[in-house]
Amino acid sequence: METSIKVKSRVWAGLFLVVGLLVTAAIPVYATKKEVEDARKKANSLEAEKKKVEATLRNLEGLKQDAVAYVRELDGSLSDLNQELEQLEEQIVRKEADIEETKKELNLAKEVEAKQYESMKLRIKYMYERGETSYLDLLLQSKNMVQLMNRAEYIHKIAEYDRRKLDEYAAAKEAVTMREIQLEEEHEELLLFQEQTEAKQQSVEILLAQKNQELKNFESQIDTAQGQISEYEKDIQDQENKVKQLEAEIKRKEEEARKAAEAAGKTYNMVNLGDIRFIWPCPASRRITSGFGERSSPIEGASTSHQGIDIGAASGSGILAAASGTVVISTYSYSAGNYIMINHGGGVYTVYMHCSQLLVSEGQSVIQGQTIAKVGSTGYSTGPHLHFGIRANGQYINPVGYVSP
Numbered sequence: 444m445e446t447s448i449k450v451k452s453r454v455w456a457g458l459f460l461v462v463g464l465l466v467t468a469a470i471p472v473y474a475t476k477k478e479v480e481d482a483r484k485k486a487n488s489l490e491a492e493k494k495k496v497e498a499t500l501r502n503l504e505g506l507k508q509d510a511v512a513y514v515r516e517l518d519g520s521l522s523d524l525n526q527e528l529e530q531l532e533e534q535i536v537r538k539e540a541d542i543e544e545t546k547k548e549l550n551l552a553k554e555v556e557a558k559q560y561e562s563m564k565l566r567i568k569y570m571y572e573r574g575e576t577s578y579l580d581l582l583l584q585s586k587n588m589v590q591l592m593n594r595a596e597y598i599h600k601i602a603e604y605d606r607r608k609l610d611e612y613a614a615a616k617e618a619v620t621m622r623e624i625q626l627e628e629e630h631e632e633l634l635l636f637q638e639q640t641e642a643k644q645q646s647v648e649i650l651l652a653q654k655n656q657e658l659k660n661f662e663s664q665i666d667t668a669q670g671q672i673s674e675y676e677k678d679i680q681d682q683e684n685k686v687k688q689l690e691a692e693i694k695r696k697e698e699e700a701r702k703a704a705e706a707a708g709k710t711y712n713m714v715n716l717g718d719i720r721f722i723w724p725c726p727a728s729r730r731i732t733s734g735f736g737e738r739s740s741p742i743e744g745a746s747t748s749h750q751g752i753d754i755g756a757a758s759g760s761g762i763l764a765a766a767s768g769t770v771v772i773s774t775y776s777y778s779a780g781n782y783i784m785i786n787h788g789g790g791v792y793t794v795y796m797h798c799s800q801l802l803v804s805e806g807q808s809v810i811q812g813q814t815i816a817k818v819g820s821t822g823y824s825t826g827p828h829l830h831f832g833i834r835a836n837g838q839y840i841n842p843v844g845y846v847s848p
Contacts, residue, residue: 511678511777517654518780518821524647525799525817528759531640538633545629549622556615562608647758655825678778686784686792689771690837693786714789716835719766721846722811724795725818725829727760729848732828735841750839751794751832758799758827760818764809765793765831765846773805779830780822783815790837796830797822 723729733753764785771792772784781798799819803809820827833842 513657514654514777514823515775517650518775521647521650521799521819521821522781524643524650525759525819528640528643528647529800531636531643535633535636535640538629538636542626542629542633545622545626549619549626552615552618552622556612556619559608559612559615562612651758651820651827654820658823658825678776682776682779685772686834687837689784690790690792693771694790697788714787714791716789716791716840716845718789719787719791719845721765721793721833721842722763723846723848724763724765724793724831725754725756725760726763727818728754728756730755731843731848735839735843751796751830752842754829754831756818756827756829758817758819760827761814762795762798762816762818762829764811764813764815765833767811768793768809770803770805770807770809770815773801773803773807776822778823780824781816781819782822782830785809785815790835792834794830794832794834796832797824797828799827 731752732755733749735749735752737749766785766787768785768787770783771786772782775781779796781801782794782796783798783801783803784795785793787793795816797819798816799821800817801815802817803813803815809815818827818829831842831846832839833845834840
């Protein structure tokens with residue numbers, strides 16, 4: 444009897460040893476080598492972006508005497524960078540969602556592993572508590588061949604059950620290991636996306652600083668600057684002519700619609716400025732850096748009759764449609780940068796200038812509060828801000844009378 448217990452003790456001690464080895468093998472080890480690799484990846488991301496910026500600035504060097512060409516080219520580079528940033532931000536959001544899902548799967552796998560482990564412990568405990576005889580003793584004590592065969596089948600089933608439970612535990616432990624490895628890899632990908640985002644943001648800042656410096660240089664070059672001022676004023680006039688043509692065409696169509704409605708015995712309701720309830724277009728900031736009307740020019744050549752308000756905000760901040768309407772302009776201009784104009788009906792329009800990105804296109808209907816663009820410093824601008832204007836009956840009016848910070 445004592446010999447039988449010793450044999451079973453060795454068997455189950457061996458089983459515990461196997462389980463212990465499984466547990467040990469399942470624990471991933473991350474050494475200092477990984478930290479070195481992470482630092483190398485980050486340095487590579489920053490170095491790659493640095494080379495891109497240097498190449499961009501070299502390409503722009505020959506355009507420094509032509510403010511219009513310089514600003515247009517640099518704004519194009521900034522637009523590309525901002526699109527890359529947006530893609531990275533989307534990848535980060537998706538990766539964070541993947542990580543959360545993997546965490547849930549890891550927790551579930553750990554629960555299964557814990558249950559399997561508890562089942563195995565109970566089985567071992569039962570075998571010790573009920574282990575009066577060994578399997579060999581049980582077979583030898585059979586009274587006849589039928590009992591021997593039955594007991595042999597019984598022992599086979601128990602052994603098969605024990606093997607299956609051990610395999611299930613090993614599979615559960617492996618699932619935990621794989622999920623932990625997957626989680627670590629996804630964390631590394633997330634860090635890489637974040638590092639690339641940081642590098643590109645630095646590139647944007649460098650290019651903006653370079654642009655601001657060159658615009659200041661144009662101010663100090665009186666003879667050259669005068670020619671640039673003429674280009675600036677011409678661009679503004681071209682903008683204004685385009686706006687007036689649009690307004691005239693829209694007014695004609697509205698008049699036709701009104702006459703058609705009256706001919707059909709219906710009432711055509713024109714929108715009045717007082718009927719529109721505008722909302723603040725830049726939730727990220729309530730700071731007005733330049734008001735409506737006469738002002739000192741922030742840049743040589745910039746308008747001293749300010750046709751809107753400037754809202755200082757961080758680059759990339761969301762710009763909302765102040766009211767529902769239809770986008771009639773979504774384009775780039777040397778003076779206004781990336782800008783949008785929305786028709787609200789009845790000769791009422793809102794204008795959003797110097798955007799880093801335009802998120803809506805001409806002809807698109809938008810609802811109040813919809814994100815239509817992002818704050819930037821494109822065009823003739825020396826810092827990230829939103830120029831917001833309201834136009835009614837062919838004239839710009841002070842937005843402060845209709846929206847409040």
